[in-house]
Amino acid sequence: xxxxxxxxxxxxxxxxxxxDATFQKMVKESFDYAMNDVPRLKHSMIDGSVASxxxxxxSRQLMAGIMAVDYLGLCPKPNKRIEGGGATGGLCFQAxxxxxxxxxxxxxxxxxxETMSHVPTWKGNEFIxxxxxxxxxxxxxxxxxxxxxMMVNRHxxxxxxxxxxxxxxxxxxxxxxxxxxxxxxxxxxxxxxxRNSAMVAYPLTLLDICVMSDGAATCILADEETAFxxxxxxxKITGVGTGTDMMRMSDRPHGEVLLAPNEKKSDYRNLKYxxxxxxxxxxxxxxxxxxxxxxxxxxxxxxxxxxxxxxTSSEIQTYEDLALCKYGDGGKFxxxxxxxxxxxxxxxxxxxxxxIPVNPSGGLIACGHPVGATGLMQAVFAFWQIQGSIKKHYGxxxxxxxxxxxxxxxxxxxxxxxVTVSIMERGW
Amino acid sequence: MAKKxxxxxxxxxxxxxxxxxxxxxxxxxxxxxxxxxKGMSPIVIKQPYNIEYLHSYxxxxxxxAGLSNKKxxxxxxxxxxxxxATPRLACTQCGGETDWVELPQTGxxxxxxxxxxxxxxxxxxxxxxxxxxEFDGVDTLLLSRLLGPEQPEDIRIGxxxxxxxxxxxxxxxxxxYFVPAE
Numbered sequence: 007x008x009x010x011x012x013x014x015x016x017x018x019x020x021x022x023x024x025x026d027a028t029f030q031k032m033v034k035e036s037f038d039y040a041m042n043d044v045p046r047l048k049h050s051m052i053d054g055s056v057a058s059x060x061x062x063x064x065s066r067q068l069m070a071g072i073m074a075v076d077y078l079g080l081c082p083k084p085n086k087r088i089e090g091g092g093a094t095g096g097l098c099f100q101a102x103x104x105x106x107x108x109x110x111x112x113x114x115x116x117x118x119x120e121t122m123s124h125v126p127t128w129k130g131n132e133f134i135x136x137x138x139x140x141x142x143x144x145x146x147x148x149x150x151x152x153x154x155x156m157m158v159n160r161h162x163x164x165x166x167x168x169x170x171x172x173x174x175x176x177x178x179x180x181x182x183x184x185x186x187x188x189x190x191x192x193x194x195x196x197x198x199x200x201r202n203s204a205m206v207a208y209p210l211t212l213l214d215i216c217v218m219s220d221g222a223a224t225c226i227l228a229d230e231e232t233a234f235x236x237x238x239x240x241x242k243i244t245g246v247g248t249g250t251d252m253m254r255m256s257d258r259p260h261g262e263v264l265l266a267p268n269e270k271k272s273d274y275r276n277l278k279y280x281x282x283x284x285x286x287x288x289x290x291x292x293x294x295x296x297x298x299x300x301x302x303x304x305x306x307x308x309x310x311x312x313x314x315x316x317x318t319s320s321e322i323q324t325y326e327d328l329a330l331c332k333y334g335d336g337g338k339f340x341x342x343x344x345x346x347x348x349x350x351x352x353x354x355x356x357x358x359x360x361x362i363p364v365n366p367s368g369g370l371i372a373c374g375h376p377v378g379a380t381g382l383m384q385a386v387f388a389f390w391q392i393q394g395s396i397k398k399h400y401g402x403x404x405x406x407x408x409x410x411x412x413x414x415x416x417x418x419x420x421x422x423x424x425v426t427v428s429i430m431e432r433g434w
Numbered sequence: 435m436a437k438k439x440x441x442x443x444x445x446x447x448x449x450x451x452x453x454x455x456x457x458x459x460x461x462x463x464x465x466x467x468x469x470x471x472k473g474m475s476p477i478v479i480k481q482p483y484n485i486e487y488l489h490s491y492x493x494x495x496x497x498x499a500g501l502s503n504k505k506x507x508x509x510x511x512x513x514x515x516x517x518x519a520t521p522r523l524a525c526t527q528c529g530g531e532t533d534w535v536e537l538p539q540t541g542x543x544x545x546x547x548x549x550x551x552x553x554x555x556x557x558x559x560x561x562x563x564x565x566x567x568e569f570d571g572v573d574t575l576l577l578s579r580l581l582g583p584e585q586p587e588d589i590r591i592g593x594x595x596x597x598x599x600x601x602x603x604x605x606x607x608x609x610x611y612f613v614p615a616e
Contacts, residue, residue, distance in 0.1 A: 025476040066483065126454065132553030141494050142520050145606045146577050147564045148553040155547035156566055163545070163591045208548040208586040256520045256566055256575035282545060282566065282575075 007107040011233035011240040011433050013226050014047070015386030016040035020190045020221035020374035023123030029065060030077035032222035033119050036379075037078050040115075040224045044236045047226065053111035054084035058098030058118030059378035060091060063133040065121050074117065084111075091137045092316060094118065095223070095381020096417020096426030100246050102227045103428070112232045116385075119222035120376035130218050137420060139254050151215055151317070153255060153421050155207035158319035161283040162209075167322060167337035169209045173200035174340045174354070175318035176213045176371055181352055183368025185404040188383075190219055190374035196353065200318075214318040219374030223382035225389070238434060239393045244412075245301070245429035247294025249287030251280070255421040258282055264289045266329035267302040273332055285320075285422030288327030295414070295427040296329075304329050305362055308429075309410050310391060311345070312384040314418035315369040321345075324416060328427070330362060349404065366391060366405055381417035381426065388413040388430050456480060493523045496534055501609035504599045506537040508572060519569055519576040537569055537576075539597040540615055544568040544575050548586040567595060567612060579611040 016039030018024075018032045027035075041047060055078075057071030067073070071087040088098040095118045102116035122130050135148040147153070161167050177197060183189035195213065203212040233240035252258060260278035264286065265271065280286035292304075301307045311328070315321035322336035331339040339345065343356025345364035367373055367387040370380060390399050391410045397403035411432045418425045465471065491498055500507035509532035510517040511525035517535065525532050544566040552560050563580040581598075583589050595612040603609050 025478050066481070126452075126554070128552070128554040128557050131551075132555055135553045140489070141491055142607050143577055146579060146608055147549060147562070148556050149549055149551070152547050152549045152552070152564050155549075156545045156564060159547060159591070160545035204550070206549075206551050208550075252526070254520055254577070256577050257518065257522075257526070259526075259573065 008109055009230045010103045010106040010243045011228055011230060012243060012385065012389050012430065013228045013233050013236045013240050014040040014044040015226065015389045016043070016224045017188050017379075017383050017386050018222045019188050020219040020376055020379070020383070022190065022217070022219065024121070024220040025123070029059070029070060029119045029121050029222065030074050032121075032220065033074040033117050033224065034077055036222045036224040037115065037117060040226050044226065046236050047113070049079065051232070052080060052083065052113045052115055054105065055080050055115040055117060056098050056101045056105065057085060057087045058089070058094045058116070058382065059087070059120055060089060060094045061120075061133050061377070063136070064124055064130070066124070074119065078115075080115065090424040091419030092314065092377055093381065093417040093419035093424040093426050094378045095383065096415065096428065097248070097381070097424065098378070099225060099381055099385050099415070099428060100248065100426055102225065103243050103246055106227050106229050113226065113228045115224060115226055116382060117222065117224040118378035118380075118382045120378045121220050122218035122376060123220050127218060143254055149207065151207040151210055154317045154319055155210045157255065157282045157323070157421060158209065158317070160281065161319065161323060164281070164283050165334035165337065169201060170197050171337035171341050172209070172214055172318040172322065173197040175315065175321045176200045177352060177354070178340075178346050179315060179365050179369040179371045181350060182347055182366055182405065183372030185400060185402055186368050186373065187400055189368045189372050190217060191372045192368070193372070210317060210319065216316045216370040216375040219376040221374060221376035221379045221383070223379040223386055225382050225385045233433070239395075240433040241389050241392045242431050242433035243428060244431050245295035245297075245299030245427070247291035247298070247427045249290030249294070249425045251285070251287040251422050253420055253423050255282050258286070263333060264293060266293060266304070267296065268304070268329060269332065277333055279333070283323070284333060285323055285327050285418070285425060287422050287425040288324055288416070288418065288427070291416075291425045291427040292328045295429050299429040299431070301429065304414075305331075307412065308362060308414050309412050310363045310366055310388075310407055311414045311416065312365055312367060312388050313369070313414075313416040314380070315365055315371050316375060316418070318371065320418065321364065321369070324418070325364070328414070328416065347405070347407070363407060366407060381415070384415040384417065385428070385430070388415050392430055392432055454480060494521060497521050498605050498609070501599065501607075502603040502605065506539065506576070506597060506610055507534050508537045509533060510535045517572045518574045519567070519572045520574060537572060541567040541569040541595055541612075543580070543589060543591055543593045543595055545591060546580065546586070546589045563589060565589075565595065565612060577607075579608060580613070581611055582613045
C-alpha cells in the first residue's frame, strides 16, 4: 500500500435548512473551497471521487452521488457511493484512502452531504430509525435517542456515570463551537442549562443530542509525490480501522474486552463486554488504526480527537472505546477535564484541562449532523488543526491547538454498528 | 439538581405551530432583467409521498405467530448452546441453523428509558417506556415496551417484569409488552 495524504478540505456551513441550495450546490461550495486552498491542483489532475450520503428518503433522489459529480464537472471519471448510516462520512474518507493506497488513483475527491431539512424533525427521526431492525426494533420504539438513552442508563448502572458528567460534554462542545463559524449551534451553556432543557429520552435532554442539518464537506486526498507538489503542508493518513457489530443492540453478547496495548486482562476481571454499555465496533476500529499508526499509548501519543458525539453519552462511551481511559472511567475522565481545550474558559474547575482535547470543532452536538457530510467535516477540521491553519479558515485562532501533530477522527453508525477510526499526522 | 420530568410533551416554544401546508400558487412573477434571478428567493413546494408497503417477516414469521398465541419465541443453537431472545435463524457463533424455543414470560429490566419524543409514527404514543428485558437461561435481550410505571424514576434496573399480550394481535412486536411483577 502507498502512503496517502490529505492535501485540502472544505465545508459548507452547517445549517438547519438551506432552501437556497440543492445538495449539488452545497457540495460545490465545499469542493470549491478545497480547490481554492490548493491552487496548484488543476481539475485535470483529479482521477475520481467517492460520494457519501446516508438516506435516500431525505432527498427523495436516487443516484444523487453522480448528480453531484456532474455538477462538479468530474464526469466521466470514476465515482461510487458509500453508505453506512452515521458512519457514512468516515467510511467515505477511508474509501478515498483505499483508492490512493491501492494505486488506482493519484488524486481522489471524497465528498459528502445530507439535506435533512426537507422533512420535519419527527419525520427525520423516523427516517433515521429505519436504520434499526424493522422487524424487531423500529416498531417497538422507532427512535435512536431512545436506544442511546437505554445504553447510557446501563452505563450509569454499571459504572456510576452521572447526568452532570454527560452535561459537561454538551457544555464543552457548544463552548468550543463558539469559535467555529461553520458550526450550527454556537452557545455558551452551563450544566444546569443542559439538565433543564426538555427531556427527550430519559436521561438525555435536548442539549445532550445533536441536531439535524443541511450541509456538505469535501476532502481531497493524494499520493505522496502529488501531495508534496500540491502543498507544503500535507497531512498524512497513518492509520485506518473499521469495526462492525450487530444491528440489534439487544443481541450484543457478553464476553471479554478487546484489550488495547495499554491495558491488561486483569483491568476488566468482572466486566461483561460489550453489553449495551460499550461499543465493540469502536474498540475494534480504534485498535486497528492504532496498530497501523504505531500508537501504543493513545492518551500520550494523540494530540486531539474529533469523535462522533451524536449524544453526550456516546462521547463518554467513546473515550473508553478509544482507550483514552479504561472502560467505566469515561464519566470521571470528562469531570477531571482531560478532553477540554486548554485555552478556553468553561466556567468550571478542571484540573486536567487540555490533556487531550476532544471535539475542538464543537463536534456533532454543536456543529450539526448532516449525516453524509459529518465524518468528512471531522477530517477537514482535523486537517486544519494539524496544518495550524485554523486562523486562516475560522478567521480567528482561538481554537488552534499549540500541539496538534497527530489527530484522530471517529465516525459511528447505528447503536455502534459501523465505526471508523482514522489517524492523521503532520506530513511535512 | 432539581429534576424536571414533564409528563406531557413540552411546547417547543411560544410560537404558533408550524403547519406543513401552504398556498397553491398559479403564477409566479419573473423580473425582466435575468441578472436579478440569482437573488431570487427559493421556491419550496410540498410533495406528498405515500406508499402501502408489503412487508414480509420472512424467516422471523414464527415469532409473530407465537405472540398471537401468547408465547414468546426465541431461538437456540443446538451446537453452541447459545440462546437468543430476539430470534435469528442463523447462529452468530458457528453459522449453523438454530431451533425455535419458548422463552419464559417473566424476566428483569436490563435497561430502560422513557421517550418524551419519538419518530413521527410514535409521537402520539409519547411518553412511553422502552425496556431491554433479560431472561434466565437466555444469552441476549428483548426490546419491548413497559406499561404501568408513571415516571422513569419508578423503573429500576433489575426490576422483575412479566409479559402481557394484546388481546387483538396486530402482528407486530408490540403484541407483547411487559408490566412490573413486583
